[in-house]
Amino acid sequence: MPNRILLVEDDREISQLIESHLTQENYIVCTAFDGDEASALFQREKFDLILLDLMLPKLNGMELLKRIRETSVVPVLIISAKDSDLDKVMGLGFGADDYLNKPFSMAVLTARVQAAIRRATQYIQTDNSHQEDPRTIQFKDLILDLHLFSVQVRGQVIQLTSKEFQILKLFLSYPSRVFTKEQIYQLIWEDDYLGNENAINVHIRRLREKIEEDPSSPQYIRTIWGIGYKLGD
Structure with a gap:
């Protein structure tokens, strides 16, 4: 069963590029273009990983991350053009699992996604x-x-x-x-x-x-x- 990813990115060109690449890598990708839309999707559906931009309309990425962490330990990978140490510390402090600065290659993104899902699932899989x-x-x-x-x-x-x-x-x-x-x-x-x-x-x-x-x-x-x-x- 393919892993499900929630991609939260307001730049539609970047979103389409990431969605197309991850779909080719056999992931199921659901997209949201603002924080409110992403929050509603997250409450309705189950995801194995969330790719989260910080600079979002309506509900910003940090606030969305805090909401997610109130109820879930799903891996969250921040993808952001904000590359200051303060932004990274805040993101990790609010519960993100990883932080990837834009621009990045699709190969690096795929590797980070694979690693995050692998780490999250290896402890709950029974054998x-x-x-x-x-x-x-x-x-x-x-x-x-x-x-x-x-x-x-x-x-x-x-x-x-x-x-x-x-x-x-x-x-x-x-x-x-x-x-x-x-x-x-x-x-x-x-x-x-x-x-x-x-x-x-x-x-x-x-x-x-x-x-x-x-x-x-x-x-x-x-x-x-x-x-x-x-x-x-």
């Missing part, structure tokens, strides 16, 4: 040949359900983005290991680390805000100064 694999991973009162792609903290279900879930799963899977920012980026983003720490810093901060009782004194994800991060204790 009858791996029945002995653990369904959950637990640390203190933090529980990850690898089949349902859900997280509970102190008995409360927490909504995480796909990357936040992957980062948390990484730490819980290797509880005694310290990960550098470069290692986290390479393992989660599956890309070369170019020294930009914003993506890691923003995702760790957002993750702490969701799972820690006191994010300023984290008990689950601890900072190892000068090296990186590790699971608590």
Whole structure:
């Protein structure tokens, strides 16, 4: 079954170009040209990934992203001509999984789309040949359900983005290991680390805000100064 993508782009020429290319790559692409139209489509239909421009009429991209994250962890890839660090930090901070600056090649876009969908689905696909694999991973009162792609903290279900879930799963899977920012980026983003720490810093901060009782004194994800991060204790 082909993956379904919601493309939110107000430039109709760019939208048509992306839609045509991704359709050739065997994706089903639904298009929206403003934030309100995209919000209505998202509420009615199920998508495997959202490609989101930031500069949209009616409801802007950041506000739409915040609405999506209120109810869903669907991967969101921002495609925008706004390339400042502030825009990237805000986008990632509001829950985007990746950020791609315009102009970009269709080959790069396709690779990012494939990677985002792969990362989001690998944790929820069950495989009858791996029945002995653990369904959950637990640390203190933090529980990850690898089949349902859900997280509970102190008995409360927490909504995480796909990357936040992957980062948390990484730490819980290797509880005694310290990960550098470069290692986290390479393992989660599956890309070369170019020294930009914003993506890691923003995702760790957002993750702490969701799972820690006191994010300023984290008990689950601890900072190892000068090296990186590790699971608590």
